[in-house]
Amino acid sequence: MINLNNFQINVWAALSLLFLPIYGTAIGLLFMGIFRRLSARIHQRYGPPLWQPYADVIKLFSKKSNFSHGWVYDLGVIMGLAGPALMLWFIPFNGLPNMAPYGDLIVILYTMVIGPLGMALAAAVGASPWGVLGVARALGMMFGYELPFMLAVLAVVAKAGTLRLTEIAAMQQSAGLWNPSNWFYALVPVAAVAGHIALQGVMGEKPFDQAIAPHEIGTGIMTEFGGKYLGMMFLFAALNLFAELALFSVLFLGGGPLWLVTLKALFLYVIASLVDITYGRFRPDQAFALLWKWPTVLALIGLMIVLFS
Amino acid sequence: MREELYSYDLHMGPQHAGIHGNFAYKLKVDGEKIVEVKAVPGYLHRGFEKLMERRQWLNNVALVPRICVPEPDVNEAAYCMAVEQLANIEVPPRAVYIRTIILELARITSYLMMLGGAAAATGVYPVMYWGMGQRDLLLDLFEELTGARIYHIFMIPGGVRRDLPQGWIDKMLRVLDAIEKHIPDYYNMFFENEALVRRMKGLVKITPEQAVEMGITGPNLRATGVPYDLRKVDPYLAYPEVDFEVVTHTDGDALARNWVRFMEVGQSIQIIRQLADKLPKGAVLNKPYPAINWKVPAGSVFVHVESTKGEYGYYIVSDGQSIAPYRAYVRGPSTTHAVIAVEKLCVGLEYADFPVAESSLQICPPDLDK
Amino acid sequence: MEWARLIDKVTSKSLWMMMYCTGCGAIEMPPTVTSRWDVERFGIMPMATPRQADIFLITGYLTKKTLKRVIYVYEQMPEPKYVIAHGSCPIDGGIYYDSYNTINRLDLFIPVDLYIQGCMPRAEAVMDALLKLREMVEKGEANAWQKYHENFEYYDKNQKALFGENWRAVMTL
Amino acid sequence: MNDTLSSLNYEKRELRARQWEVLVPAEQVEGVLSLLKPQFRHLMFLTCVDWIEQGEFELVYGLFDWDRGESVLIKTRIPRDNPKFKSLRHIYLPLEVYEREVHEMFGVVFEGNDRQYEPYVLEDWDDIPPLRKDFDPEKYIETHPALANPLHDELILELREGEQL
Incomplete structure (x- = not known):
């Protein structure tokens, strides 16, 4: 049981709570820069400098917004940004005092939904039909990837015997920070692979980027976003990206201090980017079928192996 | 009742990433299914046919390439052939070969761009980036030959404007080698790409009877399994003297259409190599007419050529008295593809598939709007 | 004041453009953004919707039907916004000067920052224009969008002369 | 045949x-x-x-x-x-x-x-x-002045004045 009386207001904890979302956003934007550079190299061109996303965001916030679609639109964007920030507070990093001891996986999995929901809220009140279609697709996709991802997480929980992410992380590091033999990627490999495939959907990378498919629905949920709203969307995307990758690293790749988790996240992201750049986009129903077939079956098998061994 | 409650209008275009060129479709969508498609052309209507009646016969050579931007040379070729037919001008054999080489080079540039566009519709961007890079090698060749990258205005009635520069043929063959070397890359990225193949397989399947009935031409027709290629069926220029295969595919779906386009790149390279081997010597221009105030004898003729999009033709009428065409009609392949085929065949698709289907038909709106 | 200069400097490093494929010029856009010239090196990137774009590239001749949509798209873009007119046709009608369906001058209807002349301009010319616009933005000189506020009566009068009094109300696809 | x-x-x-x-x-x-x-x-x-x-x-x-x-x-x-x-x-x-x-x-x-x-x-x-054939685009442009390039006329006028000088 969580005893809230134990929660002491600590300057360091407060500072780290403030620091984490900022760090996550900055790293997320850097990742985006790396992605653009990487895709440029595959396209046989130079590509933009790594700091390009930062300039983009500053420019977007400097633009005059000549439109709004009411308070839900304004609030949805802020709610979107709050989701991944909250999620990051509950992910344990070695030696960083945050709220990880006071929450467990259930809390995190719920906070995961807040961000996309907020953005969907904002996009849905926008006047563009493409935005609404994008929202419908994004929420649909959420159903698609949540199931295999949850099952994969469940396999980890069953193996670890606890829902506390701090304990899961500590368990993986018991053989040493650099020794992968206790990582859940090695202990429950089948479920981990399923989770990895679902992660592609969680991040909205191809082949699961139906929500923002530019050639089909404009750019989907982003159609009506411009200026400051798009800037917020960018920050949300960056923060969400880092939070999701960090969660996966802590769950399956051993976690560790913040810098190590960042490196692991970068490794995961480069793999995801390579798939994104060279792979096509499925139709929504095909993507569903794919997500509910292979990763789900794999995750179930992984769960079975854990439960019956 | 259900229609009123559940269906809504989606406007694809004219400013939409999934539509190639300045064109629009009004879709009526019920849930995910398209129940009605209406083409909305005319965003590029410049009144070409009227303009051509107001320009002199030779001035029109500079006007016609603007009708189709991705592959302008077919316009020059068809227009010049029609005028030559009316005025009874003999074209020197070397000029005929040079024209054929240019047409085939333009075919490759157009196909590289189309394949990139079709791949980009499903999110596979590398094909587009690579194809565009390679296409530029060919544009450089054109630039050296004609002085322009896009609108060459190189063919005029009676031949071509000037002879090939020194060493151009060798350079061209080297460029073709470079492109041929990359063909497996395109193949792997396009036809071995799981997501792309799954999206295109079985999409907008056309039977041969349907295709002929709807007036579909070009690679879209050959993808249904009939070997109808104007270069073989109604041969023109130097095509009877070269050896090439008409690429066909029996599926008739989006993947087959792109496959035919892809395989024709290889055929075009083969054709150009043969032409470069056989290139005759001699003059390149036979110009028995004045540059201004030329009166072409009265008559009418329709000349069509095979472009990358389909049958491209010019129906030219001369009354023998004026210094301009009395009437010039452009038969663009996109008229039937964009309006008839899309309106009839895309009903029942999911709207997500619409851009993929549209890009697989390769519609080029300027030749429809004119 | 210093802050605004800094913002201008950053903005000049990140310009997203919307390429409305209005005419022939659209064919030289893909080489500009793809491998050969790779305009993304300079932070200039194509965008799919007007809400997200800074630069509005008008790539070629404008028919009456297209011009309506162009004005709509222009008004949807958040400010500051820059317009580059590409090719001879938006300048003086180009080869279509006597056509009944194309307009001869774009800046009667919306303000234009930069023109690229030629038919058609090469990809290098487009690059040059984009870099020139970058410079102008950095120095705070690309202010054509303010003209649209200041002289709206003028533009509105011209638009109404071409499309009729209540064209905004009756416009559909 | x-x-x-x-x-x-x-x-x-x-x-x-x-x-x-x-x-x-x-x-x-x-x-x-x-x-x-x-x-x-x-x-x-x-x-x-x-x-x-x-x-x-x-x-x-x-x-x-x-x-x-x-x-x-x-x-x-x-x-x-x-x-x-x-x-x-x-x-x-x-x-x-x-x-x-x-x-x-x-x-x-x-x-x-x-x-x-x-x-x-x-x-x-x-x-x-x-x-x-009886449709004349030049006349149409004259009756729809927004289609035309006003500078054209000014330029032509200037040229004519220059000729007179």
Whole structure:
């Protein structure tokens, strides 16, 4: 049981709570820069400098917004940004005092939904039909990837015997920070692979980027976003990206201090980017079928192996 | 009742990433299914046919390439052939070969761009980036030959404007080698790409009877399994003297259409190599007419050529008295593809598939709007 | 004041453009953004919707039907916004000067920052224009969008002369 | 020459290799097209020529035989004032769109084609159909000054003044 009386207001904890979302956003934007550079190299061109996303965001916030679609639109964007920030507070990093001891996986999995929901809220009140279609697709996709991802997480929980992410992380590091033999990627490999495939959907990378498919629905949920709203969307995307990758690293790749988790996240992201750049986009129903077939079956098998061994 | 409650209008275009060129479709969508498609052309209507009646016969050579931007040379070729037919001008054999080489080079540039566009519709961007890079090698060749990258205005009635520069043929063959070397890359990225193949397989399947009935031409027709290629069926220029295969595919779906386009790149390279081997010597221009105030004898003729999009033709009428065409009609392949085929065949698709289907038909709106 | 200069400097490093494929010029856009010239090196990137774009590239001749949509798209873009007119046709009608369906001058209807002349301009010319616009933005000189506020009566009068009094109300696809 | 084609008793002329024109009276076009359809399966185009001096529109149907590579242009004349013709889209499907185009560009009414009244490429057109010979684009631009380039006139004026000086 969580005893809230134990929660002491600590300057360091407060500072780290403030620091984490900022760090996550900055790293997320850097990742985006790396992605653009990487895709440029595959396209046989130079590509933009790594700091390009930062300039983009500053420019977007400097633009005059000549439109709004009411308070839900304004609030949805802020709610979107709050989701991944909250999620990051509950992910344990070695030696960083945050709220990880006071929450467990259930809390995190719920906070995961807040961000996309907020953005969907904002996009849905926008006047563009493409935005609404994008929202419908994004929420649909959420159903698609949540199931295999949850099952994969469940396999980890069953193996670890606890829902506390701090304990899961500590368990993986018991053989040493650099020794992968206790990582859940090695202990429950089948479920981990399923989770990895679902992660592609969680991040909205191809082949699961139906929500923002530019050639089909404009750019989907982003159609009506411009200026400051798009800037917020960018920050949300960056923060969400880092939070999701960090969660996966802590769950399956051993976690560790913040810098190590960042490196692991970068490794995961480069793999995801390579798939994104060279792979096509499925139709929504095909993507569903794919997500509910292979990763789900794999995750179930992984769960079975854990439960019956 | 259900229609009123559940269906809504989606406007694809004219400013939409999934539509190639300045064109629009009004879709009526019920849930995910398209129940009605209406083409909305005319965003590029410049009144070409009227303009051509107001320009002199030779001035029109500079006007016609603007009708189709991705592959302008077919316009020059068809227009010049029609005028030559009316005025009874003999074209020197070397000029005929040079024209054929240019047409085939333009075919490759157009196909590289189309394949990139079709791949980009499903999110596979590398094909587009690579194809565009390679296409530029060919544009450089054109630039050296004609002085322009896009609108060459190189063919005029009676031949071509000037002879090939020194060493151009060798350079061209080297460029073709470079492109041929990359063909497996395109193949792997396009036809071995799981997501792309799954999206295109079985999409907008056309039977041969349907295709002929709807007036579909070009690679879209050959993808249904009939070997109808104007270069073989109604041969023109130097095509009877070269050896090439008409690429066909029996599926008739989006993947087959792109496959035919892809395989024709290889055929075009083969054709150009043969032409470069056989290139005759001699003059390149036979110009028995004045540059201004030329009166072409009265008559009418329709000349069509095979472009990358389909049958491209010019129906030219001369009354023998004026210094301009009395009437010039452009038969663009996109008229039937964009309006008839899309309106009839895309009903029942999911709207997500619409851009993929549209890009697989390769519609080029300027030749429809004119 | 210093802050605004800094913002201008950053903005000049990140310009997203919307390429409305209005005419022939659209064919030289893909080489500009793809491998050969790779305009993304300079932070200039194509965008799919007007809400997200800074630069509005008008790539070629404008028919009456297209011009309506162009004005709509222009008004949807958040400010500051820059317009580059590409090719001879938006300048003086180009080869279509006597056509009944194309307009001869774009800046009667919306303000234009930069023109690229030629038919058609090469990809290098487009690059040059984009870099020139970058410079102008950095120095705070690309202010054509303010003209649209200041002289709206003028533009509105011209638009109404071409499309009729209540064209905004009756416009559909 | 194709058997069906040579059996037709109309005025025929060879335009180029493998291409003929056949002049058919307006009321017999439907019969000729249905007769030729089994062999000339592909309709290349339908267009119209405005012979203003004779006061006639000439409709041209271009048919193509995919197997032999032969093409035939069926030409027919209809009166220029109050031009009416029967829609033949039941014979060749693509005629639906070509008739739309001819209707918009020349004002020929194709009876039986309900889609011809939908606007095709023109929007808010307020003059006679533009491809008719008596339509003058320069006059149209004069009456729609927003289409023109005002600088043109100023430049011309300047030049003229310069000449006088």
